[in-house]
Amino acid sequence: MTRRRSPHGAASQCFAVTVEPVVLTVRGGRLEALLARRQGAPFASAWALPGDAVGLDEDLDDAARRVSTAAAGLPVAHLEQLGTYGRPDRDPRGRVVSVAYLALLPVGADPAAPAAARGGELVAVESLVQGSSPVAFDHRRILRDAAERARSKLEYTTLAAALLPEEFTIGDLRRVYESVWGVSLHHSNFARKVRSVPGFVTPTGRRTPTSGAPELFRKGPAAIMMPPLMRP
Amino acid sequence: MTRRRSPHGAASQCFAVTVEPVVLTVRGGRLEALLARRQGAPFASAWALPGDAVGLDEDLDDAARRVSTAAAGLPVAHLEQLGTYGRPDRDPRGRVVSVAYLALLPVGADPAAPAAARGGELVAVESLVQGSSPVAFDHRRILRDAAERARSKLEYTTLAAALLPEEFTIGDLRRVYESVWGVSLHHSNFARKVRSVPGFVTPTGRRTPTSGAPELFRKGPAAIMMPPLMRP
DNA sequence: ACAAAAGTGTTGGACTTACACCCATGC
DNA sequence: GCATGGGTGTAAGTCCAACACTTTTGT
Numbered sequence: 396m397t398r399r400r401s402p403h404g405a406a407s408q409c410f411a412v413t414v415e416p417v418v419l420t421v422r423g424g425r426l427e428a429l430l431a432r433r434q435g436a437p438f439a440s441a442w443a444l445p446g447d448a449v450g451l452d453e454d455l456d457d458a459a460r461r462v463s464t465a466a467a468g469l470p471v472a473h474l475e476q477l478g479t480y481g482r483p484d485r486d487p488r489g490r491v492v493s494v495a496y497l498a499l500l501p502v503g504a505d506p507a508a509p510a511a512a513r514g515g516e517l518v519a520v521e522s523l524v525q526g527s528s529p530v531a532f533d534h535r536r537i538l539r540d541a542a543e544r545a546r547s548k549l550e551y552t553t554l555a556a557a558l559l560p561e562e563f564t565i566g567d568l569r570r571v572y573e574s575v576w577g578v579s580l581h582h583s584n585f586a587r588k589v590r591s592v593p594g595f596v597t598p599t600g601r602r603t604p605t606s607g608a609p610e611l612f613r614k615g616p617a618a619i620m621m622p623p624l625m626r627p
Numbered sequence: 628m629t630r631r632r633s634p635h636g637a638a639s640q641c642f643a644v645t646v647e648p649v650v651l652t653v654r655g656g657r658l659e660a661l662l663a664r665r666q667g668a669p670f671a672s673a674w675a676l677p678g679d680a681v682g683l684d685e686d687l688d689d690a691a692r693r694v695s696t697a698a699a700g701l702p703v704a705h706l707e708q709l710g711t712y713g714r715p716d717r718d719p720r721g722r723v724v725s726v727a728y729l730a731l732l733p734v735g736a737d738p739a740a741p742a743a744a745r746g747g748e749l750v751a752v753e754s755l756v757q758g759s760s761p762v763a764f765d766h767r768r769i770l771r772d773a774a775e776r777a778r779s780k781l782e783y784t785t786l787a788a789a790l791l792p793e794e795f796t797i798g799d800l801r802r803v804y805e806s807v808w809g810v811s812l813h814h815s816n817f818a819r820k821v822r823s824v825p826g827f828v829t830p831t832g833r834r835t836p837t838s839g840a841p842e843l844f845r846k847g848p849a850a851i852m853m854p855p856l857m858r859p
Numbered sequence: 860a861c862a863a864a865a866g867t868g869t870t871g872g873a874c875t876t877a878c879a880c881c882c883a884t885g886c
Numbered sequence: 887g888c889a890t891g892g893g894t895g896t897a898a899g900t901c902c903a904a905c906a907c908t909t910t911t912g913t
């Protein structure tokens with residue numbers, strides 16, 4: 396078996412490494428991503444993810460948290476590594492290896508104001524993935540992978556609560572599922588399922604002052620759902 | 628939103644990038660991984676994954692295929708990206724970002740001979756993950772993540788066939804599941820489930836010349852299993 | 860009263876589990 | 887025969903999709 400070449404020996408190569416967080420949220424009943432229009436070449440005026448170079452003494456996860464927080468203007472509610480994209484030709488300026496992250500932002504905390512000041516905008520994921528908008532580099536692929544990861548993780552984890560403010564109703568949670576999956580779910584069967592999963596939601600005892608006075612819940616301690624809540 | 632610094636501008640940093648394939652196979656009713664003992668410092672004589680630096684014009688997937696093929700002495704039956712490990716202190720020699728891959732090797736194709744010539748050995752994953760053997764760098768963590776990925780992917784994909792030669796019996800397939808999961812499964816219910824999933828296995832019409840003359844199958848076209856085959 | 864939001868009850872179907880039993884082959 | 891490897895039948899249980907219906911509250 397070939398021994399590993401020393402990473403700093405004569406055979407060592409030099410790569411630029413960036414993190415590319417895909418900050419997703421739900422707005423207007425759709426899944427949206429936080430992007431910015433590129434100012435200069437290459438891909439001028441195309442949509443791009445808010446990436447940045449990783450610091451020489453910075454952990455990848457820390458870099459992703461730094462960049463996603465800066466882009467959104469507030470801390471994200473969930474952050475996980477998505478995958479690494481390193482095709483030699485993916486950036487015409489040179490060899491860049493990008494570690495993509497999936498980040499989720501609560502719906503209430505609209506990043507519009509702080510992010511807009513930095514040039515960031517929320518864009519419907521569907522329009523980007525379908526190819527109806529120009530997207531820089533391989534970011535269309537990254538967006539597609541991020542959306543698919545988010546969609547499938549709603550099935551078997553309690554991640555949907557990360558897309559909601561601290562307190563929410565079962566109906567809010569159902570609308571998150573409906574928005575991310577692009578389907579409509581049976582309200583009563585959905586509520587039965589959610590309340591039957593131990594630790595998915597915990598009741599606060601209080602109610603919203605709206606019609607029907609739905610009960611308010613918090614995210615519970617459970618991280619996974621077993622059996623899962625399947626897409627129709 | 629902060630613009631991305633040019634990867635080759637003044638703010639650009641320099642990283643070593645490696646691929647670290649975790650080559651898994653089943654032997655002796657256990658899940659085993661292909662490792663080599665380190666020759667020099669750091670972590671001399673500890674077990675390490677067969678990693679190597681990515682070439683400057685090489686795709687990450689290509690590098691992983693090259694390294695896993697070289698380590699095993701034959702092409703792997705499955706290769707997928709597992710995750711990227713980039714803690715600043717993970718290699719005392721400098722900043723190394725490693726893209727880990729999960730690779731699967733058929734049981735019949737024992738890499739013993741070709742790999743042993745290169746210093747590679749198959750080691751039981753359980754003994755490595757539990758901490759009873761010394762493991763270099765953060766490779767124990769990578770091995771744990773790889774084993775968990777393999778175990779969970781057996782549930783909802785048809786990946787188990789990648790751990791078998793081209794033709795196999797339902798019993799062979801069941802023994803793969805039992806070895807990877809470390810459980811025992813009901814033979815007849817298992818066979819019923821496998822044959823009910825469209826495209827999991829396709830019959831060849833031939834039988835093995837052994838007691839009972841079990842029918843031989845090939846891997847079918849389906850990649851996912853729906854509903855999944857759950858761990859007990 | 861009416862609309863909106865959520866809880867309850869019930870049915871049938873899909874799937875799983877466990878167990879018992881039968882079939883084919885090689886020795 | 888009989889051990890080995892596999893296939894079939896069936897009953898109990900779980901879970902879920904679909905539907906109708908009730909309750910609570912704000913306007």
